Amino acid sequence: MNSYTRLNQEHIKILQQIFTQNRVLFGEAIAEEYGHDELSGMIAMPQAVVQPLSAAEVSQLLRFASEQQIAVTPRGQGTGLVGGCVPVCGGILLDMSKMNHILELDMDNLTLTVEPGDLLMDVAKFVEERQLFYPPDPGEKSASIGGNISTNAGGMRAVKYGVTRDYIRGLEVVLTNGTILNLSGKVAKNSSGYDLKDLIIGSEGTLAVVTKAILKLVPYPAETISLLIPFADLSAAISTVPLILQSRTNPVALEFFERETIMAAENFLGKRFPDHSAPAYLLVSFDGNSLAEIEHVYEAAAELCLKNGALDVLIADTTERKESIWSARSAFLEGIKAAAGEIDECDVVVPRKSVAEFMQFAHSLEAEYGVGMRGFGHAGDGNLHIYAMRENMQESDWQKGKKAVMEALYRRAEFYEGQVSGEHGIGWEKQDYLLERLGEAQISLMQAVKLVFDPSCILNPQKIFKMK
């Protein structure tokens, strides 16, 4: 395991030369939020925070940190859930939030070039005002594009449109030796050697720092309609999913959730969900260029669901109704967190047909370990979000209980040939499960790749896997 140089006054002076205008924070000026992310239990403060404005500044910093063997941890907005942006080895936190400009809209190539600190919600608004669409839609809209790229964020629209990786045409990245590289570009396809761009996407800031991204856009779909479909139980709901996907209705999103999750979101938001009378629900949405185009599609899907055990089909075709459903869906995580006090999360992805069985298994752990379990997720792509809830448990029971249920969940995911993370990444929290799932041979390959990019292991050390 590597050891890192602690910053001294000389180091701080050099940082102040690189980052003028008070863009170096140290000591008491470092806000407490820089020591954690949105969910993981890991807390560690950096010795200094720097806020670059350009790739050139990132390059100078990384060269200096490599020479001095100082740990550097990139941070977007800190909305991650697995401790990816937490500076577990101290050193320098690289806060990318000031590199937040939209640089170029290229209508001929349908691309948008952005800096990594741009927020997902700002990018979405910018393009939608111009009748364009950037489809990746993770639940947390205040996340940065750099964070989305580094975790290969998924989200609700993955069923039809895919995930962040599918919408990154090109990247500018800075290596730890200071080299600034442009990977791929505005081209729509590329078969030119190893795809380094795709390797950087999802690498959680362990290989290089993203300083610019060229996003792929598509025309904005003029109309969307959502169906909220209650079922008598989760198995009935999930067994309808393959039928919808086979039916040529091409849904954008296909989510599942249970009544208790809706109630938690209602309490959190102080607003009523359109319905919470049934034990389980599917939420399906469709988009297209006109209402006429999607009408026959959603009618066919509704009919299919009613034939296969749906209790009802509620159509959300007004802005208010869509807003009330989707804002509650976006608040599920916070609702569960507020109800439970403390939570731990499992973000496994399993083959779609195993989702209902997996959720039944998760609920069976409640009786076995005395830990409350809640879940919801992306039924259309098999990505579940399952939460162990602390509620009134004593600290030692909670620690023991959450470890036991997480181990059981990840073992079960392996049984279904699933993967440890569908979209949130591995970060600090989920490394043991990754090693167990992938085995030494795959982890050794990843360690070797890490050493090629970052021979001194200064960039986001101790994330995804430990180095030998």
Ligand SMILES: Cc1cc2nc3c(=O)[nH]c(=O)nc-3n(C[C@H](O)[C@H](O)[C@H](O)COP(=O)(O)OP(=O)(O)OC[C@H]3O[C@@H](n4cnc5c(N)ncnc54)[C@H](O)[C@@H]3O)c2cc1C
């Ligand atoms: C309520 C809620 C809902 C969520 N829903 C979803 C969801 O539906 N789908 C989903 O995928 N995620 C979801 N997330 C998780 C989180 O929002 C995403 O992981 C997001 O992509 C993180 O972005 P960020 O800017 O906050 O990154 P951070 O948390 O700051 O960092 C995440 C990782 O990216 C690295 N990083 C950040 N910027 C750079 C850069 N410029 N260069 C190199 N590395 C960098 C960091 O080192 C870290 O490893 C949710 C989170 C919350 C709180």
